Amino acid sequence: MSSLLPTTIQDQGHVADLLMRMSSNPPCSLVLEGGSQLQRSALAGYLLKALHCRNPGPGPCLECDLCLKIEADAFRDLFRLTPLDSLSVEEVREMRPALSQSPHHGWRMIVVEEAGEMNAACANALLKSVEEPVSRNIFVFLANEREAILPTIVSRSFVLPLGRTPGEGLETGQEELYSDFNDFVLSGKGFIHKSSRKDCFDLTGARQFLARIRLDLARGMRGEDSLFQCIEPVKAHSMILALQRAEKALSYKVRTDLVMQWLSLTTWKIFNKKQ
Ligand SMILES: [Zn+2]
Numbered sequence: 681m682s683s684l685l686p687t688t689i690q691d692q693g694h695v696a697d698l699l700m701r702m703s704s705n706p707p708c709s710l711v712l713e714g715g716s717q718l719q720r721s722a723l724a725g726y727l728l729k730a731l732h733c734r735n736p737g738p739g740p741c742l743e744c745d746l747c748l749k750i751e752a753d754a755f756r757d758l759f760r761l762t763p764l765d766s767l768s769v770e771e772v773r774e775m776r777p778a779l780s781q782s783p784h785h786g787w788r789m790i791v792v793e794e795a796g797e798m799n800a801a802c803a804n805a806l807l808k809s810v811e812e813p814v815s816r817n818i819f820v821f822l823a824n825e826r827e828a829i830l831p832t833i834v835s836r837s838f839v840l841p842l843g844r845t846p847g848e849g850l851e852t853g854q855e856e857l858y859s860d861f862n863d864f865v866l867s868g869k870g871f872i873h874k875s876s877r878k879d880c881f882d883l884t885g886a887r888q889f890l891a892r893i894r895l896d897l898a899r900g901m902r903g904e905d906s907l908f909q910c911i912e913p914v915k916a917h918s919m920i921l922a923l924q925r926a927e928k929a930l931s932y933k934v935r936t937d938l939v940m941q942w943l944s945l946t947t948w949k950i951f952n953k954k955q
Contacts, residue, residue: 684742688722688931691715692842696726699840700739703730706787707838708813711821711829715842716887717794717924718931720822723842724791725750727820728758731787746785757788763798772805779809779817788817795821796828796898797920803830810836824894854885858892862907864944865951871944881936889940890930893947894923915950922946 689696692715706727712720726740729747732755733740740747749755759775761767779788792798792806810819810833819837826834857874864871874880881889900908901916908919926943930936 685739686722688716688719689726692719692723695723695840695842696739699723699727700730702838703727706731706818708817709810709819709821709833709837711795711823711826711834711837711839713823713826713839713841716891716927717822717824718927719842721791721793724789724820724822727818728755728787728789731789732785755785757783757785759788759790760793761790762793763795763802767798767802769799769801769805772802772809776809780814783816786816789820790817791820791822793822794920795833796823796825797917798830800830803833807833807836824898828898854889858889861889861893861944861947865907865947868948868952872941875940875944876937881940883930883936886930886936886940887927890923890926890943893919893943897923915953918950919947922950 685696695712695715710727712723714720715723728750729740729742730736732746732750733742734744734746735741742748742751746755750758753760759778761772775790779790790809795803798806806819807830809817821829821833821837823829826839857871857880860871860874863869896906897908897911897916897919899906900911903910908916911919922943926939929939929942
């Protein structure tokens with residue numbers, strides 16, 4: 681595997697290899713499920729590079745003009761839809777004529793970031809495009825869990841689960857910390873002091889912790905028993921944004937203790953804000 685590969689992809693090496701193999705005959709619609717948001721997003725880009733790279737080896741070269749354009753999000757055949765930035769059904773419909781044209785390069789990719797957050801109108805509008813596939817268009821839906829995506833989209837897609845490196849299970853000691861985090865969010869006491877020890881979280885531990893919060897949030901949004909049970913949509917939205925910022929900060933190598941303190945304070949604020 682190329683030494684240029686970012687760790688987000690190295691951590692999901694087997695999925696990257698599968699995508700590389702898939703690039704000779706890609707599905708019209710793909711769901712990337714699990715892992716972290718950054719990993720899902722990076723892997724969608726990896727497939728697009730695999731489809732276009734000028735010097736492919738065991739993977740895309742990551743150095744040719746097309747690989748670099750895709751990396752910079754400057755590739756004309758790459759559409760990224762971000763439901764959290766208030767994607768509207770009109771935008772989805774307006775995109776349709778463009779999708780029926782031949783792509784400028786070999787393939788066009790429409791990446792739906794955080795597809796689970798999409799409202800029903802947008803999801804149904806996209807379903808229409810997925811149901812009437814145009815050759816050389818590939819839809820890629822990214823989500824923490826496939827259950828969050830419209831089932832009719834999932835049933836028409838090839839689902840690729842990412843390794844659960846930052847997964848549901850926390851290591852011993854971390855479960856206790858997670859319960860301290862829960863207490864902190866409810867009472868404003870305890871967790872900050874503990875988590876400010878520098879050795880409290882290593883990078884993997886911090887990522888697992890974020891994934892655990894995400895999972896609990898998803899459960900809470902479905903009304904299941906969790907810290908976030910029946911959380912109001914506005915607060916859930918703020919939580920998702922906070923988790924994304926924390927994940928980004930970790931990937932930029934911000935100290936884990938600082939990220940976790942920021943996240944716990946932010947969660948506490950979101951949780952206790954009067955509507
Ligand atoms: Zn290349």
